[in-house]
Amino acid sequence: MQTGLQALIFDVDGTLADTERDGHRPAFNAAFAEAGLDWHWSVELYGELLAVTGGKERMRHYLAQYRPEFEVDRQAYADVDALIAHLHRRKTEHYVALLGKGGIPLRSGVLRLLREAHAAGVRLAIATTTTPENVTALLESGPEPGLVDWFEVIAAGDVVREKKPAPDIFELALAQLNLPASACVAIEDSENGVRSALGAGLEALLVTTSCYTETQDFSGATLVVDQLGEPGDPARAARGDLGGAEYVDLGVLRRLHAQVFG
Template identity: 30%
Template sequence: MRPLKHVVFDMDGLLLDTERLYTQVYTELLAQWGKLFTMKFKLRLMGLSAAESAVLTVKEYELPVEPAEFQRMAMEKQLEAFKECSLMPGVERLLKHLASCHVPMAVATSSRKDTYTIKTASHPELFKLFTVVVNGDDPAVKRAKPFPDIFLTAAERLGVNPATCLALEDSPNGVRSALAAGMSVIWIPDAAHDFSVDHDDLLDHPEIQRLASLEDFRPEHWGLPSF
């Protein structure tokens, strides 16, 4: 593994326990039309923008609403659910450690700026540790994950070469985005999902290390300061 000097984090499902909230919201919405929200379909949504998720959901389930209306309905429920987002295991320890060692850090999240603000409101001191935050509705992000735009933008604003960055992700779309940007990747997938079916090309990739939790992350493996 080449030594790395900068770290770029996804947010939903990696830093904050929001993925279960997304599942709850989509399950409730689709139930209104007698539809079942499946984990297989959720994998296709992970990493997409809110608008792209709405378009794909309306098309997949043949819903009798326009994507913009579905997005509005989902956002209304999400904003209430996101008011108290808990941290994922290992997050606080890792962020404080990297910050104390002066490792530049960025967030590259598909969340819009307004929802990012709501989601992170319970943890202001931790999220102040990030040098850069790039949101999904940032004008520089022309294409959502799995395209590399958001990670390239994060590296550019850190003022560094993407090849010197380690990206941490939980979704296949996010992993592909970071790889396309030229970064090495820590992949912490949701244990409830079977990724071997549609994402087997990621399972043995030389620039990906899979972990069960951020608690298992060893910074020194990547040339970063050890705990």
């Protein structure tokens, strides 16, 4: 029976790319404006809203907390749920169009690590609350042809009952990989992601902080870095130890995994 590190399970938004501030946020605002709504999510407000995972859930939270007086136009939409569903569809379309223009690059070190893992036969998976369309669009907009096909499992969107910080999406990814948590390393960027991964037993956990998450609580993470890094663009560890490495490579992840699971 094969032992040791067998798979990497990645979050997407903030982990693979800095999609939140410069991708999802303006896409939401474009959908709001298109629908004739005077809603606008600033960089600061969106940072607060990210405490809620899932785009539709985020809009419901925004209405409850910031627009409690809002009444849906019944001539246009049956109810608030119908409005939110419409806005989320249009937001996804705006976001995919932005990706198609190459507007959101992968973060430092992401493609390098994916290439290294793929070449070494380490299996790749995704566990995210964003939609499958968003995941595919991001990967297909990258510089590596066929990158999306490297991922054996893409667990995304509304395919589970509860979104992060619940463990459901990671548990689904593990089930589809047919692997125990002890065979994997999870790579996240947020406190909600950390709680989700740990809840699924993914104790070998790397956090690569993003602009919106760098001050969050990452208790339980094995290693916390500011980025995966590249030669000449090093990663810096806020928790744990890179073992003298300049950046996060497969060797660092194998050591991280062995540190937790032996």
